[in-house]
Amino acid sequence: MQTLEAAAPPLPHRIAFISIIAFWTLYFAVLTFRALAIYHYHYGMAARTIVSVAGIGITILFYLILRRIPTTRMGLGITVAALLAAPCACVYSTVNYYAFRQSAMEEESKSWSKKAATPGTAITQPAMTVGAMKSHDEMSMLGEIADQAANGYFFFASWASLYLALCYAARLGAVERRAAQLQAAAQSAELRALRYQVNPHFLFNTLNSLSSLVLTGKRDEAERMILNLATFFRTSLTGDPTEDVPLGDEIQLQRLYLDIETVRFPERLTVVIDLPEALRSACVPGLILQPLVENAVKYGVSRTRRPVTIRIRAREEQGNLQLTVEDDGDPMENDAVQGTGVGLRNVRDRLAARYGADAHSLWGRRPEGGFSVTLQIPLVRDGC
Structure with a gap:
């Protein structure tokens, strides 16, 4: 050696x-x-x-x-x-x-x-x-x-x-x-390991939902779900985890993920995406929003019996890009908040590895219910 x-x-x-x-x-x-x-x-x-x-x-x-x-x-x-x-x-x-x-x-x-x-x-x-x-x-x-x-x-x-x-x-x-x-x-x-930490429960739950669609004869929904699942994994696993992607592509991938989850929660999941056209070309680490969206579904949607809205928002703040993922689910208990820690640490560690002290993250329970996570990274356009 x-x-x-x-x-x-x-x-x-x-x-x-x-x-x-x-x-x-x-x-x-x-x-x-x-x-x-x-x-x-x-x-x-x-x-x-x-x-x-x-x-x-x-x-x-x-x-x-x-x-x-x-x-x-x-x-x-x-x-x-x-x-x-x-x-x-x-x-x-x-x-x-x-x-x-x-x-x-x-x-x-x-x-x-x-x-x-x-x-x-x-x-x-x-x-x-x-x-x-x-x-x-x-x-x-x-x-x-x-x-x-x-x-x-x-x-x-x-x-x-x-x-x-x-x-x-x-x-x-x-x-x-x-x-x-x-x-x-x-x-x-480290970036590869952190990026590939896609929640295995997502795959298990998706396959269970797919099985239910097939058994109930909903072939069109099952076919759409299979195509979405294949596209999601092909996109998420073939990209270089050390490279950035346009914010528009990142949010489109999360939209694909949420479309898959919508099949599981057709009456309970609503998605709102607020992405200004000027920020679509902003560069972000690939799949940086994935753990946040997963947590919103797992702890915001699946724990309630009422409709829950997951909102993804992008803003420009003093030369930085601010990304927010939040839900309006039921108030979270302390154990539920602690359960989100793995995904949040994943995101925090990736930001630290990519940007050092130039990136910041803030999360916590919302007073009106649900959970919110905000990421702030340097704003770079058309460089990815």
Whole structure:
């Protein structure tokens, strides 16, 4: 099984090479500026070029070895980098010593030649060359290389720190992307599960009503009910639960559902739908009204013996879409109110998964009897 850490890809070669070239370009620029500021001419330009090119090659080898260390083990990477920086610094210091030694000899030769070609000029060593030669006399070759290696060590250690930081950032980015993918997958699964929680009692009751229609010889009503049931389930189960649908289609699907229930309660169920034409294209999560309409039928219509009206209303309120499903059934007892909780939690959780804090829901018993639920979501037109 792939873990989040294992999913992190290694640092691309391109980024590593750019960092290496940038480091050594900075080295070249700083030393060149220093030479211009102190000596006022391009002393050691060829030597710095050789050292910079050699440094790039050494650092690339350093990188290729360091790359083989798993980036998920930061402690191991730091240890290996600290150890590898030492031989790299020694090689760099050796190249630096011989490159600048050769450059100093060439500068000395040019200076002597120029002095010798000028009539009446005393031939003496320039102060810079004398200082350089004095430094060589005072320090052995190995001592000078070791001194330069100490500086080089911190240079390689600095690049290794940058490399490990980039690896860590890449791994962290991969973990965040993987976590986002898992979160999106979990959210999609949650939306699917919540959307497909169609009350099984609806199907059982519908089949019982269908059976009664067949037994009583009401074939036309039975055929219409079968067609409505097939259309309802085909529409509700084939749509993508993570996508929105036009409000007009959502209410049409609820109208289809209520037509099926009207067969069960032909004398007791009245449906009123108040949908302004301007809001028909508003986008809503598919089947978001289904649990609310189911509750209205189950607790508003089936519990009474008198006609009950279920009203579905849509309004625009300050840039938001407000949806209300209410019934005027008998006053509900506390246990009946608690029974509506599953469907209401379903709707609330779907709104939270889809809109976060931008969606709100409010429900409760109506003073005149029955139950009312109001949803408020951002109003988006023609985007679904």
